[in-house]
Amino acid sequence: MIRLHNIERSYPLGRGQMFYVLRDIDLDIAAGDFVSVMGPSGAGKSTLLHILGMHDHGWTGEYFFDETAVHHLKSKERATLRNAQVGFVFQQYHLLDDLTVYENLDIPLSYRHYSKSERAALVADALDRFQIVGKKDLYPRQLSGGQQQLVGVARAIIASPKVLLADEPTGNLHSSQGEEIMELFRKLNEEGMTIVQVTHSEKNASYGKRIVQLRDGWIV
């Protein structure tokens, strides 16, 4: 499904020097896989996830998504591919504060080719499935952290991506809330969704099928 070869990511440090965040990353992720990325703070986990999510363009190397060579795509084509295939759950939820739960769920659909009625149906489905119908008119700040992240996950998968990328989805949550999210991921994975999550917790990692360890930008 995803194949990375010799991916490098660096930032200029000034005076011509470069700071390497990721070095020589080779990674294969098969369809239906559930990968947990672990490693200490600053290891480059988020950076890797943003590369996978095609938010970041400043890397070198080869990235094949299915058979598409992402490294040869123009940014518009990458955006199209991402919109069609990838969902993203952010560490800090990143719900839009001024939109209701319903409107937050609708955002990804509004940027894809769905008709109005399809969008309404999909949002209704998601609300149902995540049992947050009662909260649809509330604003994010009126929700608990767990509820917010639930909305974040619902928003990530609402356009039915093939791949779900989650950056510490339970980082700010109680363990019980975290468990709920992990159960959800497991279910999604069983339904065929490929999942890559970043996590610090062994317990969460154990929901996945395998673990990738990052340290100072290297896979170990």
Next chain:
Amino acid sequence: MIWRDLRYAIRTLIRSPGFFAVAFVAIALGIGVNTTILGIVNTLLLRPLPIGHSDRVVQVFTTDTHFVGRSANSYLNFLDYQKQNSVLSGMAAYSFAGVGMTRGGETSNVLGQLVSGNYFDLLELQPFLGRGFLPEEDSEPNGHPVAVLSYKFWKKLGGDRNVIGNTITLNGRAFTVIGVAPPGFTGVDIGVAPEVWMPLAMHGWIRPSGDEWFENRRALFLSILGRLKPGVSISTAQAQMQTVAHQLEQAYPDVNKERSVVLVPAEKAKSQGIGGPGNENATQDISLLLLVAAGSILLIACANVANLLLARATTRQREMAIRLALGAGRGRVIRQLLTESLLLASIGGIGGIVLAYWLGDVLISLLPATPVPLSLDPQPDFRVIIFAVLLALLSGVIFGLAPALQTTRWDLTQALRERAIATGGGIRRWNLRNLLVIAQIAVSLLLLIGSALFLKSFHSAQQIDPGFRTENLVIVSIDPALAGYDQKRGGQIARDIVEQVRRDPQVRSADLGQFVPLGFGGEGRTIVAEGRDENAQSNRKIANISVVTPGYFETMRVPILQGRNFTEHDASENSAKVAIISETMAKTFWPGEDAIGRRFRYYNREGSFEVIGVARDVKAITLGETPVPMLYPPFRELPDGGITVFVHTAGAPGPMLAEVHRIVRNIDNHISITYEKTVTQHLAFALWPSWMGAVLLGSLGLLALILASVGVYGVMAYSVSQRTRELGIRMALGAQSSQVLQLVLRQGMLLAAIGLVLGLLAAFGSTRLTGTLLYGVNPSDPTVFIGVTLLLAAAAFAACYFPARRALKIDPVVALRFE
């Protein structure tokens, strides 16, 4: 406490120089424009006349059912009013008169006033030097050649403190200077400042051909001032004066028919002459219009500063929250913030006042050269300065209060918890900032439409055909009577001058005419067509009179439409009285008939004229007028008020001015030249009111456009910076560049659209109020409305587009990273 606040405020302003600079410019422009406009309005309307108890002084005007507006009075009626009224403690009279003043062999034209002997006493004026007139100095015809100088004129003559007792030469005669008027006093009419006053009884020397006026109860030339008796109201006084006028109408039915009087407070009448008869409120209307326009500019500027402060307030909320948490009272924090905005307002206000002085100079330099010295001093006086300072402080409170309240309203605990990046738009989508932008756009659209209407009006005024030659023409007015010539010799000298001018090879033709079209004043007479009852009101009409030499119509390129031109024979003394009349006069007296061969005469006079030709209409007083009847008798002798030489030149007319000037001087250097202009300069003067309106409102409109665009830009740029996170999330969730661009543009353009709609509604409702001030422009002119709306929409679009472009550069990874 205050000092600490102030010190802290200074430090804060210094720390954000960019903000400070933008705010300073906005406030300085707003205050500067308002101070300038207020200076003008102050001069025109507000500044009280520098006379004693000016609120008790009234002007008396004659009304005549045949005339538009109000008129001056006749001398004989003045004498009767004086005797018969019981409501005024005194009545004084004055009349403007150009005089030729000879100094060192050169005669220059000076604006004088003939005044009754009690003039200075009635106005309770304390002369700066010497004394005013004594009643006996106004008793004997030409018995007391004495003069009072205006302060400015005295300065111009050298400011000699021992001037009292010296003689000056006016119209070739010696007058003794007995006084210098107080510094601020320039008569009771705004805009025209007499330089020398002389007793009315001296009119035989000052206005040699005007004797008849003083004996003719019909001749309306005298302005009358009265002082109300204690306890008498102006309406009581007017009622009594009208009774007197009614008695005079019955006593002299032939000359006072359908004439009465009105009383107007001098403070009101002082500026009503500027608009001309029937247009008494023009000055007030224009002043109001300018004040509204300037006020709008200030509001737009305040909105800009308020927006900047609101933007800063958001970033300072944490600072203020910490201060509040540390125990500062809310009032204390608000005071700190207000100190800052008041400081800002004061600095901006000072800048504005300096700007106003400069703009005042610019305005003075834009004043046209007029036949009479214009005295408009738009420079702010202390009254205006005080107002400007108050205005600056008030705007400081206006633009400072809202942000101060918003900053401190913020919930304490939440502010400390809240992420540094605040929310943008959203629930408070209709927050104050957005409302301010909407208001700015609405107000500037209103202003822009107003200025576009005036620009268009100016444009159409320029397109108006005045009906006479508009290039290669020189206009030189002279008044030999002022140099002591009688009508006969004066006529001869004028002919001699024209003869000499004609010899110049550059001259195509040169002719004499009494009336300068689109110039100042002129002579009008009541005309009655022969064979009709002169007592029937409808048979009497006023016509402007201009005696002309035969070549006049050719020189002025005024075509004779019917009949024939004058011959030299027509001008000779004993030939039959004939006249050429204008189209409008023909239509007025003989509608639908052939006017050639018809006869008419002056009301109340013997001897009739035969119409031999009909000439095309010319614009007589203003470009916007509907044509008035015009009557051209042949030139025989010098008319009262002087004569004008019109010269059609082969090439550029400029050098010809000097040539005609030289010829006049050569013939007699006592003859005073009262007006000399090329026709282009002359027309510029006629266009001046609409040009000035267009320039003033046009620059205010432009300023509004710029300020509003800056406002929209500022708000949008700020909004984009506030929305970085939101836009980053949207991009991460799949928004394309074009969609982000649209999102930002839509937000800005929605505000702009609401503002434009409101502005259009306001404009539709209010521009018709300016209708009387516009020439040839429909106050709801669709091209102006649509064009200006599109212009402002385009400016708003540009002001949104650049910040929106910046939104595209947001890198979602970076935007989402730092929380």
